[in-house]
Amino acid sequence: MPPSLFLLPRSLLTRIPFLPLSSRARALTMPVTRRPSRSLASEARSPDSKLDPGTECPxxxxxxxxxxxxxxxxxxxxxxxxxxxxxxEAADRKVCDLIDIEDFAYDKVNLSAISTDAPANWEEVLDGIRKMRFADSAPVETMRHEKSASLVPPKEQRFAVLISSLLSSQTKEAVTTGAVQRLSEKGLLDADAIVRTDEATMASLIYPVGFYLRKAHHMKKVAEICLEKYGGDIPRSINELLALPGVGPKIAHLVMIMGWNNVQGICVDTHVHRICNRLGWVSRRGTRQKTSNPEQTRVSLETWLPKDLWDPINPLLVGFGRSVCTPLRPRCGTCIINHLCPSAFKEARSSSSKAKRSPN
Structure with missing residues (x-):
């Protein structure tokens, strides 16, 4: 179409006859429409296809x-x-921001909602657990002894306690010990050294601890905060520890006990939470219902358990929970306090009945 015709009204364009183009002119005519590169490529591969400009498409x-x-x-x-x-990017930011990786979140517990009465025969039950534990030393107790016997300076030892406690969450004892040893060999149990090390290197050293990528990120953030606010040392209070990334009540109380030798509360993990509910040591007020989370269990225990037992109760029940009162199929038959336990044989029996009902 001649360029001058674009200036005419559309109503006139339909009335103007066009002369047929010569073969040379048709050869020089360019396509009117732009086509995607994929379309052109496909048409180039197809010998029958044509690039006729046309005013109408199929x-x-x-x-x-x-x-x-x-x-x-x-x-x-x-x-x-x-x-x-x-x-x-949002997913990456979520991984970097990181929610707490402990088994529970720190929250104030309403005392009126939980039972505060000491359970019957609790001292006899505890004595029986001690006898079973002394027959089979618990890994968590050995770990505590090794840390307390360390010869590193107090400030570095406290920071190492904090880092090893972060790594131990949702991770087996042997895996945590191996990760701490690798960090120690690289001199990375020091806040300044961790700040100067990239996250990828930290993650590779602590692998295969649970949530190792998140924990590497937490370690960097914790090291930065401790270096800036505490001169490379760790906080002295529960509230300050809880303000650190990845630190919940369990880790905070454990670090206070092991780092500062200051018992502010009971360190309650999934083992302590499970066993205390099985024994009937904790419950919701006026009912036999279990406490719903470890933090409720901690508050309930602290209302009646003597304070001199707040520290040893954790390693005692953790070891007992790993060897006898296991999460699945507890060994009630070998437990010497089964006659005092309201949950004895109930969970083991229900587990075996479920197995019988399951299809082959």
Whole structure:
């Protein structure tokens, strides 16, 4: 179409006859529409395809409508890619921001909702657990002894206690010990050294502890805070410890006991929480219902258990929970306090009955 004809009204254009183009002119005519590179490539591979400009596309769709449709598709594709990238970045930020990886979150417990009465025969039960534990030394007790016997300076020892406690969450004792040993060999149980080490190196050294990527990030943040606010040492109070990334009540109380020799509360993990509920030592007030989380168990225990037992109760019950009162199929038959336990043989019996009912 001659360029001058674009200046005429559309109503006149339909009335003007066009002369047929010569073969040379047809050869020089450029396509009117722009085509995606994929379309051109596919047409180049197909010998029968033609790039006729035409004013109408198959199905009666005009070139202008087709171009508009292609533009919308491109915009939609760009938006979808941007949304995908945004979701991936949000996921990365979520991993970096990190929720607490402890088994429970720190929250104030309403004392009126839990029982504060000392259970019957608790001293006899505790004495029986001690006898079983002395027959089989617990790994957690050995670990505590090794740390207390360390000859490193007190400040570095306290920081090492904090780091090893962070690593121990949701991780087996032997795995934690191996990770701490590798960090020690690299001189990375020091706040300044950790700050100067990249996260990838930290993660590779502590692998395969549970949540090792998150813990490597936490370690960096904790080291930065301790170096900036405490001169490379660790906080002296529960509240300050709880303000550190990845530190919940269990870790905070453990660090206070092992780092500062200051018993502020009972260190309650999943073993202590489970066993205390099985023994009927803790419950909701006025009912026989179990406490719903370890923090409720801690508060309930502290209302009646003598304070001189707040420190030894954790390693005692943790060892007992690993060897006898296990999470699945507890060994009630070998437990010498089964006649005093309200849960004796109940869970073991229910587990075996479920196994019988399950299809082969």
């Amino acid at each position: 199905g009666g769709v005009s070139d202008r409508e087709k171009r508009a449709h292609l533009r919308k598709k491109r915009v939609k594709r760009i938006v979808e890619v941007d949304e995908k990238r945004a979701k991936e």
